[in-house]
Amino acid sequence: MAKPKGRKKGSDEKPKLLRRGPDRRRQIVAAASQLFARKGFEGTSIREIAAASGVLSGSLYYHFPSKEDLLFTVHQESLTAMRREVEAAIADVTEPWARLEEAIVAHCRILLGGSVTRAILTPPRYYNLQGVRKLVRQRDEYERIFARLIDDLPLKADCDRHAFRLSMLGAMNWTVFWFSAGGRLSVDDVGRQIALMVRGAALERPRK
Numbered sequence: 001m002a003k004p005k006g007r008k009k010g011s012d013e014k015p016k017l018l019r020r021g022p023d024r025r026r027q028i029v030a031a032a033s034q035l036f037a038r039k040g041f042e043g044t045s046i047r048e049i050a051a052a053s054g055v056l057s058g059s060l061y062y063h064f065p066s067k068e069d070l071l072f073t074v075h076q077e078s079l080t081a082m083r084r085e086v087e088a089a090i091a092d093v094t095e096p097w098a099r100l101e102e103a104i105v106a107h108c109r110i111l112l113g114g115s116v117t118r119a120i121l122t123p124p125r126y127y128n129l130q131g132v133r134k135l136v137r138q139r140d141e142y143e144r145i146f147a148r149l150i151d152d153l154p155l156k157a158d159c160d161r162h163a164f165r166l167s168m169l170g171a172m173n174w175t176v177f178w179f180s181a182g183g184r185l186s187v188d189d190v191g192r193q194i195a196l197m198v199r200g201a202a203l204e205r206p207r208k
Helices: 021-039 046-053 057-063 067-090 096-111 132-151 161-177 187-201
Strands: none
Touching: 021 046, 021 057, 021 067, 046 057, 046 067, 067 096, 067 132, 096 132, 096 161, 096 187, 132 161, 161 187
């Protein structure tokens, strides 16, 4: 009788599917981002994320212990990408209004460039999960970039800077619902139109 085949050397390693760590992880994050953006966090199941990323549900848990951990990763990576884009755009710009305009354009550029970042558009306070404070901190850290830019602006005396920032961010984020690629406006045009709109709050220079 033939002897049962022994285990091959190295067979106790992780299956090939799981050993492709970075690539498989990015695949899962991308799939989750798209589903969260389209169906919301609560409306998306682990099974759906696994199917969209081409892995088994059990394999997905190897990379992310829970759906909440996956949301945190999507949120963090999206905001990190946006921060990097915005900071690079304003690095060599000194005039306050020009800095804000370039920051707005950079935000719109990455937001409208794909579905990955759209997953962060739901305000964290609407999530029903234990780690919601972590999401709030991540969002606050990113928005502080715009708060500092707005602090440097010469605005009309009756302009509330807090309301100004929230209104501007709302206009920027709402573009995903009306922008059409290949339409009349480019992504950069959209950002510059928003910048033109918010300039209405600029302090008017006295006439000579």
